[in-house]
Amino acid sequence: MPSPRPSSPAATPLSVVATLVGGALVGEDRKVTGVSLSSQDVVAGDLYAALPGANAHGARYAAAAREAGAVAVLTDRAGQDLLDAEGVDLPLVVVEQPRSLVGLVSCLVYGTGTLAMRMYGVTGTNGKTTTAYLIDSALTALGHTTGLIGTVETRIGDERVKSVRTTPEATVVHALLAVMTERGVDSCVMEVSSHALSQHRVDGVVYDVALFTNLSQDHLDFHSTMREYFLAKAQLFTPQRSRRGIVCVDDEWGRELATLATVPVTTLTSVPEVDADWRVVAGEQDPSRFTLSDGATTLHLRSALPGEFNRVNTAMAAMALMAGGIAAPDAERALLVDPHVPGRMERVLLDLDTAAELGLPLVVVDYAHSPDAVAAALKALRPQTAGSLVVVLGAGGDRDRGKRGAMGAAAASNADLVVVTDDNPRSEDPAVIRAAVLDGARGHATAIATGGALREVAGRAEAITVAVRAAHDAGPGSVVAIVGKGHETGQEIAGTVHPFDDREQARRALDELVAEGPRAGGAGR
Secondary structure, three states: OOOOOOOOOOOEEEHHHHHOOOOOOOEEOOOEOOOEEHHOOOOOOOOEOOOOOOOOHHHHHHHHHHHHHEEEEEEOHHHHHHHHHHOOOOOOEEEOOHHHHHHHHHHHHHHHOOOOOEEEEOOOOOHHHHHHHHHHHHHHHHHOOEEEEEOOOEEEOOEEEOOOOOOOOOOHHHHHHHHHHOOOEHHHEEEOOOOHHHHOOOOOOEEEEEEOOOOOOOOOOOOOOHHHHHHHHHHHHHHOOOEEEEOOOOOOHHHHHHHHHHHHHHHHEEEOOOOEEEEEEEEOOOOOEEEOOOEEEEEEEOOOOOOOOHHHHHHHHHHHHHHHOHHHHHHHHHHOOOOOOOOOOOEEOHHHHHHHHOOOOEEEEEOOHHHHHHHHHHHHHHOOOOOOOEEOOOOOOOOOHHHHHHHHHHHOOOOEEEEOOOOOOOOOOHHHHHHHHHHHHHHHHHHHHOOOEEEEEEEEHHHHHHHHHHHHHOOOOEEEEEEEEOOOEEEEEEEEEEEEHHHHHHHHHHHHHHHHHOOOOOOOO
């Protein structure tokens, strides 16, 4: 389905587009009212961007784009040759590297070069979604009309659209910003991935406030090294992409970024030994309560989600609000409103009285899919665990293979029972992926060495049921962490996406225990 488009788009002459990108205009000078990368998303009046791809050149689909209403094509010489060979008669703008120019062209056509709304961009390996939702929730509580673009969903005011990827293509980004402007959105929060920065998806967007949460191993199937991954993120902290930055310097990558950035940067830390402009200090009696202070101003905040990393995410959100012109007392008050962050430390809730009576385990679903994220999630849940801590995890197929063993090690080092299963195997053999995770768990199994256990369960639904029952058998106060897929509502196996939601499956497993009722000998035993 095409992304939302402005209801009254302006018309831009093709000659103006050609001048902007320094390209050759071939054919008549028509006016375009939108830009699309896919022939399936074309709307009448569009400029179709026909780019070279991994499997096929986009020019091969230009005839379909024309049938859908495209009035011109942006492409390269190879694309022009294909169009000529196939007899597709449309005006062209021909350039050497069309992908690198799609963002600028979209910005021109949609008129998003100067935005009245405040723009927040969040990058980092972990915490992007949570931090974005915290900022959005607080702004909403303060009466702002917000837009949100991220991993879980795209939202324009109250309209919600499920997201396909963390950061959409540039054509979609600028169309969304134009619609947000049209609908009176005054603040937009975006998750900005390393893929998006590397592939020009946010070209033409300048964020008022850019945030960096952290960096750990992930996406090395796309970036060849951690340094390449870091430098992709660092692009966000340049004058071409942002006006000011907020950087968490808890890890060495954050500390390097703070010195490398070419925009003004404010730093934050939760590590006592690290110097920073702002500091997070957890409360002694209630870890969810903490202070954020720069020595002159102190905010008293509460993290609605468990774990030190969520205190940092909340602090980052507070600093973003203040950087965006919100007074500290207002930011403090707004962040006390509980956000709902889908698939991020999300509890699978049943009736509390029933749960207590039957001694049911607490079940939490989290999107953690990197070694550091898995470890952080389990460490956050350990203080809440009076019984056993059980984790269900797998690893994605056709993605960074190097992190699979490390994810298993992180799980085994922090849980009492590790149930290794399938995530999204995609085109790979699920058993091969599970074996890599199991090898890592066996190699670094602190928990297993002290009496913990490892289990391999091929089907994810069965694995969740096994984990919930194992935690129930371990007694009241046990916790199940289902990590990796979070908010996702599908599982990709051999090229087919099957409906699957960790939260629904966990609820079914809990419902089965409820139906069985109390066991002889006491609740949950």
